[in-house]
Structures are given as C-alpha cells and as structure tokens.
Amino acid sequence: MRGLQLRAGSDEDWESLCHGCGLCCYERKSIAGGVRIDLTRPCPYLDTQTSRCTMYDDRFRVAAHCSKVTLLHALFGRHMPLRCGYVQRYRRFSKHGEGGVQR
Numbered sequence: 773m774r775g776l777q778l779r780a781g782s783d784e785d786w787e788s789l790c791h792g793c794g795l796c797c798y799e800r801k802s803i804a805g806g807v808r809i810d811l812t813r814p815c816p817y818l819d820t821q822t823s824r825c826t827m828y829d830d831r832f833r834v835a836a837h838c839s840k841v842t843l844l845h846a847l848f849g850r851h852m853p854l855r856c857g858y859v860q861r862y863r864r865f866s867k868h869g870e871g872g873v874q875r
C-alpha cells in the first residue's frame with residue numbers, strides 16, 4: 773500500500789502532504805461525524821495572515837499542545853480537519869469522520 777510506504781519514507785515526503793491551511797492550529801472539538809474548528813481561537817504562534825507557524829522549528833518545545841501528525845491521526849484522529857491534506861490522502865482507508873461539520 774503506497775500510504776504505508778510513504779509513512780516509512782522520508783520526513784520530506786510526509787510533510788509534503790500538508791498544504792499549509794493552518795486549520796490544525798486553531799482550537800478544535802470533535803463532534804458527531806467530524807470536527808468543529810473555532811477560527812476565533814488560533815494558536816498564539818500561528819500567523820493568521822499567512823497560516824504559517826512562527827515557531828515552526830521549535831514548535832514542539834514551545835507549544836505543549838502541538839504534535840506531529842501521524843498516520844494514525846490521518847486515519848482516525850477525531851480532531852483532524854477533514855480538509856487536511858493528510859486526512860484527504862488517507863481517510864479513504866477508513867470511514868472515520870466522513871460527512872463531518874467544519875467551520
């Protein structure tokens with residue numbers, strides 16, 4: 773399966789699935805069928821104009837709530853935005869989160 777090969781590949785391959793929407797950097801709440809994103813509550817390190825992290829290289833040190841997206845998150849993470857590049861790539865292998873609400 774290409775997906776598993778990709779995860780086992782380079783970090784660069786994996787990171788390339790992120791299209792930089794920044795949606796995972798807002799407060800999120802899993803709800804029935806998907807996730808609700810509060811666009812009024814960004815992470816303090818998010819530049820909301822560019823949707824870029826201002827502390828990217830140090831993000832795991834400075835932001836306890838920040839974690840690397842894994843294949844398990846992509847497949848089953850209830851908090852993952854359905855428009856996320858990882859979810860779009862892998863969620864078809866699971867039914868989790870289909871038809872969710874997002875705003």
Ligand code: SF4
Nearest residue numbers: 797815818825835838
């Ligand atoms: S620290 Fe993490 S959650 Fe916050 S803006 Fe950076 S990547 Fe997003």
Ligand code: SF4
Nearest residue numbers: 790791794796856857
């Ligand atoms: S939601 Fe997914 S695609 Fe968007 S910034 Fe986060 S990891 Fe990247």
